[in-house]
Amino acid sequence: MKDTSLGQMLVAAAILLVLALLPIYAAVAAQPFYLTLFTRIVILAIAAASLNLILGYGGMVSFGHAVYIGIGGYTVGILAHYGINDGYIQWPLALAISALAALVIGALSLRTRGVYFIMITLAFSQMIFYVAAGLDEFGGDDGLTIYSRSQFGPPVDLNNKTAFYYICLVVLVLCLGITWRLVNSRFGMALQGSRSNDRRMRAIGFATYRYRLVGFVIAGTMCGLAGALLANHTDFISPAMMHWTRSGDLIFMVILGGMGSLFGPVVGAIAYLMLEELLSRVTEYWQIIFGPLLILVVLFAKGGIGGLLTGQRRG
Amino acid sequence: MAEPLLQVEGLVKRFGGIVATDQLSLEVRPGEVHAIIGPNGAGKTTLIAQLTGEIRPDSGHVRFLGRDITRLPMHRRSRLGLARSFQITSIFADFTALDNVALAVQAQAGHSFRFWRDARRESELRQPALAALTQVGLGARAGDPASSLSHGEHRQLEIAMALATRPKMLLLDEPMAGMGPEESSRLVEILRGFKGSFATLLVEHDMEAVFALADRITVLVYGRVIATGTPDQVRENAEVRQAYLGEEQRGAPSHG
Numbered sequence A: 001m002k003d004t005s006l007g008q009m010l011v012a013a014a015i016l017l018v019l020a021l022l023p024i025y026a027a028v029a030a031q032p033f034y035l036t037l038f039t040r041i042v043i044l045a046i047a048a049a050s051l052n053l054i055l056g057y058g059g060m061v062s063f064g065h066a067v068y069i070g071i072g073g074y075t076v077g078i079l080a081h082y083g084i085n086d087g088y089i090q091w092p093l094a095l096a097i098s099a100l101a102a103l104v105i106g107a108l109s110l111r112t113r114g115v116y117f118i119m120i121t122l123a124f125s126q127m128i129f130y131v132a133a134g135l136d137e138f139g140g141d142d143g144l145t146i147y148s149r150s151q152f153g154p155p156v157d158l159n160n161k162t163a164f165y166y167i168c169l170v171v172l173v174l175c176l177g178i179t180w181r182l183v184n185s186r187f188g189m190a191l192q193g194s195r196s197n198d199r200r201m202r203a204i205g206f207a208t209y210r211y212r213l214v215g216f217v218i219a220g221t222m223c224g225l226a227g228a229l230l231a232n233h234t235d236f237i238s239p240a241m242m243h244w245t246r247s248g249d250l251i252f253m254v255i256l257g258g259m260g261s262l263f264g265p266v267v268g269a270i271a272y273l274m275l276e277e278l279l280s281r282v283t284e285y286w287q288i289i290f291g292p293l294l295i296l297v298v299l300f301a302k303g304g305i306g307g308l309l310t311g312q313r314r315g
Numbered sequence B: 001m002a003e004p005l006l007q008v009e010g011l012v013k014r015f016g017g018i019v020a021t022d023q024l025s026l027e028v029r030p031g032e033v034h035a036i037i038g039p040n041g042a043g044k045t046t047l048i049a050q051l052t053g054e055i056r057p058d059s060g061h062v063r064f065l066g067r068d069i070t071r072l073p074m075h076r077r078s079r080l081g082l083a084r085s086f087q088i089t090s091i092f093a094d095f096t097a098l099d100n101v102a103l104a105v106q107a108q109a110g111h112s113f114r115f116w117r118d119a120r121r122e123s124e125l126r127q128p129a130l131a132a133l134t135q136v137g138l139g140a141r142a143g144d145p146a147s148s149l150s151h152g153e154h155r156q157l158e159i160a161m162a163l164a165t166r167p168k169m170l171l172l173d174e175p176m177a178g179m180g181p182e183e184s185s186r187l188v189e190i191l192r193g194f195k196g197s198f199a200t201l202l203v204e205h206d207m208e209a210v211f212a213l214a215d216r217i218t219v220l221v222y223g224r225v226i227a228t229g230t231p232d233q234v235r236e237n238a239e240v241r242q243a244y245l246g247e248e249q250r251g252a253p254s255h256g
Helices: A006-028 A032-057 A066-081 A087-109 A114-133 A161-184 A186-203 A208-234 A244-257 A264-282 A287-300 A304-310 B044-052 B074-080 B097-108 B123-135 B151-164 B181-192 B207-213 B231-236 B238-245
Strands: B006-015 B018-028 B033-037 B059-064 B082-085 B169-173 B199-203 B216-221 B224-229
Touching (some): A006 A032, A006 A161, A032 A066, A032 A186, A032 A244, A066 A087, A066 A208, A087 A114, A161 A186, A161 A208, A186 B074, A186 B097, A244 A264, A244 A304, B006 B044, B018 B044, B033 B044, B033 B207, B044 B082, B044 B199, B074 B082, B097 B151, B123 B151, B151 B169, B151 B181, B216 B231, B216 B238, B224 B231
Parallel strands (some): B033 B199, B033 B216
Antiparallel strands (some): B006 B018, B006 B059, B216 B224
């Protein structure tokens, strides 16, 4: 499936424009809250985009993807706890540890299929969740406050909310760009072929396990970066970052926006978090409205919201 | 006589109490069309699955190009030049016809850990793919989604994908199944064109096609080979007539 239709490009351009202009709106409307909300949206869009690489393009239903948010976040938080605030140490380490975790989890999980794969990725994420909850040195269940954000030296200053927002946005655009190149490369064709028909792929000579594993590691690494950003955004880490319901949220964002389309996860993250925000203002029991809405999208808009916007439906 | 391309020796496969493959031996020579026929339940599909590596035999050997491949996994056999098409159409439905075949070309072009260049713009993938599509008569449908192709065209696409892996031998599992007479005679012509360039092992129920195409035929009953020979030899074989073709039939038998 190619994502080069005019409608899709227009939607993508419109979204990027809105995201780029948002801090100006927040400043003019004197609503700094929007900047905070959208920083969170952009960060979770990165995580959702990384999940989309394996879920949407690779057909791997990982139900433990938030664990890499946790790993990325904890790497930054723990280093900060020991006074190591250098971003050039924190972030590469967050990426490396996420990649390593994804390599181990993927190497074992990808030997299974279907519901077993879902369960084993969930099991791994629960395991790491409980490990984090047991780390009393780092606050255990209650989490850990980060007193200083990652430092990159001038001119990059993560303490400036607008600057931080734009850094997140640039990271998102880079991740989307990388995803775009990946899915259209030979590697991406192998990955998508294995989603479509893994048995056939092996019959024509692909050792699909390796490609799926590399895709899994790339996605985990990208999500770890989202974790490092999120820890800086909230100045706080806790096991809740990687609770299994967070993994569920990411899956919903991907499905809501449209699986296997480049901008789907961005649309999904915006829709999911905006709805959550708006509905929770209306009623305390906002999930009662939110749940049925998600069901409707899954049932009637197979290409997600992104598919509705561009008039495309996936089979 | 040239060295056989594929050599099967004493192959045995049991499923519980049922012997699906019973001391089966078989040879396929380079460039020939070798058909396997037999009534339902004769173990044809089980045999193909053992040749492609989907099922492991309990005993016996499979040699390809003189090399023992009995325990080689599926994708390695394909790399050696053993290509197959599936009984049930097995394609990449979300890709275009050309993408499907290009993926098969890519499978033979070394590893696919290439992360940057647009694979749909690589002429070393697209050109051989288009050539294979044209060879099976699907050149005009290259850009159409594979899911929009007709049943007969899916089979042609299957064969184009097998061709694109530059096989030394093609395993075709009932390629004519579900085809109309026009579609299947077109496929017979396409398959006839492969003679000499690589060997074809054909499992097929359409007897007209088998007797029109095959250089040699092996007849399977209850997992055993009861006869091997040219179409004429098989037609005249008394055991074959009794077991399979039916005594009353003369000349080229019809559907089995």
